[in-house]
Amino acid sequence: xxxxxxxxxxxxxxxxxxxxxxxxxxxxxxxxxxxxxxxxxxxxxxxxxxxxxxxxxxxxxxxxxxxxxxxxxxxxxxxxxxxxxxxxxxxxxxxxxxxxxxxxxxxxxxxxxxxxxxxxxxxxxxxxxxxxxxxxxxxxxxxxxxxxxxxxxxxxxxxxxxxxxxxxxxxxxxxxxxxxxxxxxxxxxxxxxxxxxxxxxxxxxxxxxxxxxxxxxxxxxxxxxxxxxxxxxxxxxxxxxxxxxxxxxxx
Numbered sequence: 001x002x003x004x005x006x007x008x009x010x011x012x013x014x015x016x017x018x019x020x021x022x023x024x025x026x027x028x029x030x031x032x033x034x035x036x037x038x039x040x041x042x043x044x045x046x047x048x049x050x051x052x053x054x055x056x057x058x059x060x061x062x063x064x065x066x067x068x069x070x071x072x073x074x075x076x077x078x079x080x081x082x083x084x085x086x087x088x089x090x091x092x093x094x095x096x097x098x099x100x101x102x103x104x105x106x107x108x109x110x111x112x113x114x115x116x117x118x119x120x121x122x123x124x125x126x127x128x129x130x131x132x133x134x135x136x137x138x139x140x141x142x143x144x145x146x147x148x149x150x151x152x153x154x155x156x157x158x159x160x161x162x163x164x165x166x167x168x169x170x171x172x173x174x175x176x177x178x179x180x181x182x183x184x185x186x187x188x189x190x191x192x193x194x195x196x197x198x199x200x201x202x203x204x205x206x207x208x209x210x211x212x213x214x215x216x217x218x219x220x221x222x223x224x225x226x227x228x229x230x231x232x233x234x235x236x237x238x239x240x241x242x243x244x245x246x247x248x249x250x251x
Contacts, residue, residue: 008125011099011190012047012054013091016040016065016107017078022240030107031064032238034247039238040065042110044072049114050121055091056107065107083208084184085200092194101125102193104211105185108238110247112185116230123228124187130223131192131214133162134185136232141179144246145232147239151181152212154227162227163219165212169205182212183235192223 018029025032030040040056047054056073058065066075076090088104095102101124105112116134124132133154141149152165153175165182166175196217200209218225238244 008100009098010050010052010101010103010121011091011095012050012052012103012105013076013088013095014040014043014047014054014056014073014105014107015084015087017057017059017081017087018108019059019081023244024241028059028062028064029239031068032244034110034238034244035251038068039110040069040107043105043107043112044069046112046114046117048072050117055094057087057090083200083202083206084211085197085209085213088193088211089197092197095190096194099190101187102190103185103187106237109183109185109235110238111234111236111251113234116228116234117185119230120185120187120228123226127224127226129187129225130189131218131225132187133165133215133225133227134183134235135180135227135229136183136235137229138179138181138232144236144250147236147243147246148181148232149176150239151183151235153178154180154182156180161219162215162225164216167204167206167210167212180229181235183230184211184237185235186211186214188214192218 016030031038054073057076057078060077060079078087078090120134135154150168152167155164157163202209
């Protein structure tokens, strides 16, 4: 009789420490309302459908996210805004040694579904990947898709393998024409994630530690990685009042 394959333990990290400066508000970005529900509520609800209690990375100067979510989540505090890589590192204490894989997503993506989250987890575990990323392929950057122009571009080699993600601030004109974008949702092998977060450098236009640099790390190391794509609508994020208004129209 075949041995039953060990089921991977999945941890989820939701990044929710953004101050919402571009929203021109003192309210944490993920607490802005879409149809009378905070943005973070939609994301956590999708994670809950997977029977997972997430770790939510929150700011040190506001308790609003914690007060709203209560026991639906565990919390990690980001005291300095040093980039997405730094934010994820704040969750290491909560998850290290407790999970095999870590799914990372943003708290301002109200349309992300449990189906898509399961899709990336299934791809990651079935292939035994070190890193799996979720992308969106666009016909253009027109209309409501205009916000995707600010997203990182997925760069592939001649074999169609993903080799890196280039942020808009660092992209060449040719790279800006790429219409496959990073949705900022990743699944990592846990041990690899914690050790490689420590290797990130902030030598980029924003002076931040980019989580996306881990894609190049994985490719350069010959680690197993692949991508799944989702409906671009699910990748819509809310960074400005204009984005929030467009989200209301889309929903």
